[in-house]
Amino acid sequence: MHHATQTLPPGYSQSAEVNLKKDKRLIILLNIAAFFFFILIFYLAAGFTALVRPSIVTFSGNITIGLLITTLGLTVVMLILHEAIHGFFFWLFSHSRPVFALRPLYAYAGAPAWFFPRRQYAITALGPLVIIGAAGLLTLLLAPGSWVLMTAFLAAMNTGGSVGDLFVLIRLSKLSAASLTNDTGEVVTFFEQLQPVL
Numbered sequence: 001m002h003h004a005t006q007t008l009p010p011g012y013s014q015s016a017e018v019n020l021k022k023d024k025r026l027i028i029l030l031n032i033a034a035f036f037f038f039i040l041i042f043y044l045a046a047g048f049t050a051l052v053r054p055s056i057v058t059f060s061g062n063i064t065i066g067l068l069i070t071t072l073g074l075t076v077v078m079l080i081l082h083e084a085i086h087g088f089f090f091w092l093f094s095h096s097r098p099v100f101a102l103r104p105l106y107a108y109a110g111a112p113a114w115f116f117p118r119r120q121y122a123i124t125a126l127g128p129l130v131i132i133g134a135a136g137l138l139t140l141l142l143a144p145g146s147w148v149l150m151t152a153f154l155a156a157m158n159t160g161g162s163v164g165d166l167f168v169l170i171r172l173s174k175l176s177a178a179s180l181t182n183d184t185g186e187v188v189t190f191f192e193q194l195q196p197v198l
Helices: 024-052 065-094 118-142 145-161 163-173
Strands: 012-019 099-102 107-117 180-183 187-193
Touching: 012 163, 024 118, 024 145, 024 163, 065 107, 065 118, 065 145, 107 118, 118 145, 118 163, 118 180, 145 163, 163 187
Parallel strands: none
Antiparallel strands: 012 187, 099 107, 107 180, 180 187
């Protein structure tokens, strides 16, 4: 199957699940992993920029209330943009409006009425990491020096926020090419053709 569908085809059965509603331990582990990914990517982005643009403004500076407010505001914008990109691809492949929600430890976009083929779901899951990551890299290369620190921070935040998406993709990669995925936002369920169609 190459297209999203609202009806599970004959012979398909659930083969795996990632359930954030029930698995609180998984949420905590993903958030810990996201924090370490954030630190790593921020360090790498700063080092990369210093290597390719050694003449720009250094990373030193005073932390002010205004800077903290700006950082918080941009972090919220980044979160919204991240989920909006997921939502765009859900809409692109299903032509149906996705759902969005914010929870204490995570935000999500979902398409609870749809089953997506593996390729479409992989694109949807990777969309924010690739698009925002590419935009961040371009900004690091071309933007004024005063933008670099914030760009590195936001790119690192987005990468950390993609840990859950990458976890789901790892699970998806272990399934057959014909697998289908249903994503309610909090529960990702995988289906495979386990029974032959007579």
